[in-house]
Amino acid sequence: MKIEPISLKIFRYDPCIDLKPKYIDYKVPWREGLLLLSAIKYVRDFLDETLAFRDYCCGCSWCMSCLMMVDGKGIQTCFRPLHPGESLLVEPMRGIPMIKDLVVDFGITLPTPDGIFKKMEGTLLKKIKPQKEGL
Ligand code: FES
Numbered sequence: 001m002k003i004e005p006i007s008l009k010i011f012r013y014d015p016c017i018d019l020k021p022k023y024i025d026y027k028v029p030w031r032e033g034l035l036l037l038s039a040i041k042y043v044r045d046f047l048d049e050t051l052a053f054r055d056y057c058c059g060c061s062w063c064m065s066c067l068m069m070v071d072g073k074g075i076q077t078c079f080r081p082l083h084p085g086e087s088l089l090v091e092p093m094r095g096i097p098m099i100k101d102l103v104v105d106f107g108i109t110l111p112t113p114d115g116i117f118k119k120m121e122g123t124l125l126k127k128i129k130p131q132k133e134g135l
Contacts, residue, residue, distance in 0.1 A: 004085030005029050006039055010051065011091040014100050023089075024048070036080040037066050040090065040102070053102035067093050068102055 005027040013021035026047050028039045037057055044051045054065045057078045066078040069091040077090075096104040 003030050006034070006082050006085075007087040008039060008043065009087070009089045010040070010043065010102070012051070012101050013098065014052075015098075016100075030082060030084045030086075034082045036070065036077040036082060036088070036090075039082060040077065051102075052100040065106070069094055 006029075008026045008028060009023050010026060011021060012018075012024050026043045028034075028042050028047075040051070040053055041055060044053070044055070053068075056063070056065050058065070059078070061076060061079060064076065066076050067074055068077050069075075069089075070077065070080065071089050074093055082088075090102065092098050092102050092104045096106065098104050
């Protein structure tokens, strides 16, 4: 039985060379336990070495460096399991200055569904306020 690959449509934009953003489609082979951040790493390692994203995984839902927009929702890509044949739109977090492709500048406060985070000395991001209604 053939296992369908994952289809990722990924936002690409390098402000230094591109006139406007574009989306590129990639196919990633599915395997048991594959997570979205690992699939994005696969794209960079085997399909397109120019893809920029934060290649770090704390593995404990602490750092939030893997936050991206996936099908229009901000999620932690290091915790998003993938299923055979799934198709996803992957974009940088909205409302934050974009540096390149999926990399944004977290040097500012960041509202998320889990609360407000701010970059602190010695950490990537630290929760400073609980979630407010309407965020
Ligand atoms: S890599 Fe730390 S929360 Fe995803």
